[in-house]
Amino acid sequence: MINLIVACDRNRVIGKNGKLPWSIQEDWDYFLRTTAGGAMIMGKICYQEFETYAEGRELIALTRDRGYRFPHAKTAHSMKQALSLATQKPIWICGGEAIYQEAFPLADRLYLTRIDRTFDGDVYFPDWHNTFKKQISRKIMNKDGIQLEFLILGKE
Ligand SMILES: NC(=O)c1ccc[n+]([C@@H]2O[C@H](COP(=O)([O-])OP(=O)(O)OC[C@H]3O[C@@H](n4cnc5c(N)ncnc54)[C@H](OP(=O)(O)O)[C@@H]3O)[C@@H](O)[C@H]2O)c1
Numbered sequence: 001m002i003n004l005i006v007a008c009d010r011n012r013v014i015g016k017n018g019k020l021p022w023s024i025q026e027d028w029d030y031f032l033r034t035t036a037g038g039a040m041i042m043g044k045i046c047y048q049e050f051e052t053y054a055e056g057r058e059l060i061a062l063t064r065d066r067g068y069r070f071p072h073a074k075t076a077h078s079m080k081q082a083l084s085l086a087t088q089k090p091i092w093i094c095g096g097e098a099i100y101q102e103a104f105p106l107a108d109r110l111y112l113t114r115i116d117r118t119f120d121g122d123v124y125f126p127d128w129h130n131t132f133k134k135q136i137s138r139k140i141m142n143k144d145g146i147q148l149e150f151l152i153l154g155k156e
Contacts, residue, residue, distance in 0.1 A: 001090040002083075002106055005035060006125050007113035013121030015096060018045050021119035026143050030150065034111060035094070039086035041103075042094040047073060050094070058088045062099065079103065101126045109136065109154050116147035131155065 007027050008014050015021065032053065039058040042050065047061035051072055059073035060082045069075050076082035079102050083091065093103040110132040132153035139150040 001108050002093065002103070003038075003090050003109045003111055004093045004100055004103055004107045005031060005111040006095060006100065007031070007115060008125040009115045009117055009119045009121070011118055011121075012125045012127065013119050013123070014125045015045075015123035016119070016121045019049060021121050022115065022117075024115065024143065024146070024148070026141060027113050027115070027148060030113065035092045037088060038090045038092045039088040040092045040094050041076075041079075041082045041086070041099070043096045043099050044068075044070075046095050046099075058086065060085050079106070095125075097123050097126070104128075104131050109152060112151045112153060114149040114151065116149070128153070 006014060009021070013021060039060060041060045042062070044061060044063045047059070047070055054072035060076050061070040061073040062076050062082055064077060066077060074085045076085055079099070093099060093107060104126065110128055112128070133156050134154040136152040136154050141148045141150070
């Protein structure tokens, strides 16, 4: 099974200046808990943000730079290679933008947290509505006045 996992705001913003635009502990805990035990695939910028959480996880990080090696992850130069390096299941595609887009046709499910706010951002999650149409589960949480909608979506 290949899953995408992401949190986005009302406008599909996911990042700003190489970081998350928000600090929402409940969503971060959900992300760590949900991906534990699987293989995580991510781009170089995501890796740099996530590196301190790498211990005990199977991380596969992507770069086109053939001379580069990630210190706490397997290094891959294409999505195909990244998928072939994964030994744990399920495989979690963890972004960023271009990697999500590339993985849309490959993924079985989308684990999406919708944050009912707007944030400044420079990175967006691609529009998923025509790809992941089937709602598998939905949980709503309110945290400090912000509504979080935890969705698991599948394809028809
Ligand atoms: N809200 C969320 O759930 C969420 C999730 C993920 C990310 N984010 C945010 O999004 C931002 C990071 O995402 P991003 O899109 O800017 O960057 P990114 O995908 O993490 O990293 C981009 C880099 O990854 C490498 N890369 C990407 N696609 C590749 C491919 N097909 N083959 C080989 N290498 C590839 C390239 O590295 P080289 O330049 O070395 O070749 C590229 O410059 C951060 O702000 C982060 O906080 C948020």
